[in-house]
Amino acid sequence: MLDVVMKFWETTGYANITWQALVMMGVACVLLYLAIGKGFEPLLLVPIAFGMLLTNLPQSGVMELGHTVLRALTPGTVGETVQMLAEPTAEMLREGIPAQIYTETPGGLLQYFYRGNQLGIFPPLIFLGVGAMTDFGPLIANPKSLFLGAAAQLGIFFTFTGAILMGFTAQESSAIGIIGGADGPTAILITAIMASHLLGPIAVAAYSYMALVPIIQPPIMKALTTKEERMIRMKQLRNVSKKEKIIFPILVTILVSLLLPAATPLIGMLMFGNLLKESLVTDRLSKTAQNELINIVTILLGLSVGASARAEEFLQITTIQIIVLGMVAFAVGSATGVILAKFMNKLMGGNAINPLIGSAGVSAVPMAARVSQTMGQKEDPTNFLLMHAMGPNVAGVIGSAVAAGVLLSLFN
């Protein structure tokens, strides 16, 4: 009797728990608190944190690979099959070896969800939804915002250099640098393709910084601008016609994909989603993309990304390095955006662009734009910068997808 009880005890998680797993469960609970209690990006942090919790429960096996065996088709020909497998000839490889692949135990649930990230399916689907929710109107009305979106990508390359010097490989450094683009799906896609072993820390860093935009950006913005600059009122944006809004996504897809084929999955899906929204004839598809589909993918992506943060891989010195570098990437991106906005403002006579909108060039739609708005209103409550900041903000999404494409084509 006691024997049975002992055996059962050995199969429980309590008997198998390690301190590393406990630490990770603690981290997961902190993230859950930040998401639920403090309201930081709950839609992303809740699934990620919960996935992290599940995967670190000992013996849960949610991220286990399936147990797959190769069997001879008929028991009588076992010897023959073994021989053929041991010394396959070109003939056999063409004709086939009589064996079947048989899955004895399926893998963990989240392992299968994770395939969507590994194969690069989920991030572009998220972009489809983002595209369907984005209004490119402010960008079309003020195309100069594109340059602010480009400047903010400097953070990515700055951090790339930093990571290389710290001893990461070019592929790992690319994935770490992308955190500075403040674009979760892009960061996940690049990491899954180039450095999948770092997916846990990079995803956690990228999404935490996106959630922390309102805390990280204001001091940088304040330090780089004067009170007068923060009070600049911008000219009202012109109205953008439906025709322009429909042509824009098609144009961007063609121009960017021809220049940078590696960026096609992201840019293509982003612009396809936007075309569904703006064409006004695919209302049902657009609604699905911006509601059900993006919600489903967010759940699957969030849970499985969280589940990739297992204690063995997460509790390492590299994680701390990644988190620090990610912060640098993000801060440098925000700063370069503001600096270029200041510079453009000077060029245009000193009263045309409020430099506060430059920091919105890191993607993080729409939080970064909201931060520009709040900072502007602190100086002058009747100044509305939100729409002006949306321009660089959506330009940042395009810019970080382009930067990702550059890194992919250079180092993959």
Place this chain on the structure above:
Amino acid sequence: MTLLEKMKVSIDQMTMAEKLGGSLQATVMGVSIVFVALMFLFLAITIMEKMLYGAEQKKTKKEVPVPVEATIEEAEEEDTTSDTELVAVITAAIAASLHTSTHNIVVRNIVRTSENTPAWARAGRGEQVQSRL
């Protein structure tokens, strides 16, 4: 083998100077490609704007007087409404939104607030309302 190619495959065998050189090269290339791509888009948008607006400007010139007349009419209508009627309408609206009877509300004074919402905010609000319909 260029520095970038070397970086792609065998970073461990590179010296610190090579690493720095390679990553600077990547940075310069990356940043310039991002700028070039977005510059393409900038030009494309500008050309698109010119082409569409060059053609549409004539049309809009003809259409401009119409909304102006409409607003004047509206304003006149408001003026012709008698004050008591306005009081009754506003009282009823407040009562309905507070879920109470009109008897519990006394209207002493109605002052028209000046319109200080910027045009884009009004346009945005209008778009929101339209999209919900």
